[in-house]
Amino acid sequence: MINKTQILHIEKTQQWYLIDAKNHRVGRIATEIANILRGKRQVSFHPSQSTANHVIIINAQEIKVSGNKSEQKLYYKHSGRPGSLKIERFENLQQRLPHKIIENAVKGMLPKGPLGRQIFKNLKVYAGEQHPHTAQQPINIEL
Template identity: 55%
Template sequence: MKETFIPSKLELKKQWYIIDAKDKCLGRLATEVANLLRGKKKVIFTPAQDVGDCIIIINADKIFVSGKKRTQKLYFRHSGRPGGKTIEKFEDLQLRIPERILEKAIKGMLPKNRLGRKLFTKLKIYKGQEHPHISQKPQIIEL
C-alpha cells in the first residue's frame, strides 16, 4: 500500500526569483511563471500543497505578443451594475495597467480553488525596473 508523500516544513523553503519580462512572449512567460509558482519543477511537488517559490516580474510594460494580438485581443470586465460591461483592447490596457495583462494570464493557469488564490499572492508584478523586495535577496532567472 502506497502512502501519499507530504513534504515537511524543512523541505518547504521558499526561494525568491526575479524575471525580466522585457521582449518575452506573454503566453510562454505565463506558463513558466505558473509552473514556478506551483513548484512543478521540484522533486517534492505535491498537487494539493503549496511547494512553489515567490516570483517578482519586472518590466511588465515591455511584454511582447505575436501577430495582431496587440490590436485584436480584448479584455472584459464587469462592475456588477446594469450596463457595467467594459471592453478594452490589449494596447490600451498595456498603456493604462500593464501589470493586469500578466496577472490575468498567469491567474488563468493556476488552480481555481483556495490553493490557486494562495499561490497568486506569491506573485509580484511591476511595470518598471524598481521593486521593493531587495531584502529577500531574489535570484535572477533567464527564461
C-alpha cells in the same frame, strides 16, 4: 500487508525568483511563472499543496504579443452590476495597467479555488525596473 501512501513532509523554504519580462511573449512567460509558483520544478511537488515560491516580474510595460493581438486581443471586466461590462484592447491596457496583462495570463493557468488564490498572492508584477524586494535576494531566472 496493507498498501499505504507515504507523504513526504519536507520543510518548505521560501524561494524568491526575479524574471525580466522585457521582449518576452505573454503566454510563454506566463507558463513558466505558473510552473514556478506551483512548484512543478521541485522534487517535492504535489498538486494539492502550495509551495513557498515567490516570483517578481519586472519590465511588464515592455511585454510583447505575436501577430495582430495588440489590436485584436480584448480584456473584459465586470463589476457585477447590470450594464457595467467594460472591454479594453491589449494596447490600451498595456499603457494604462501593464501589470494586469501578466496577472490575468498567470491567474488563468493556476488552479481554480482556494489553492489557486493562495498561490496567486505570491506573484509580484512591476511595470518598470524597480522593485521593493531586494532584501529577499531573489534568484535571477533567464528565460
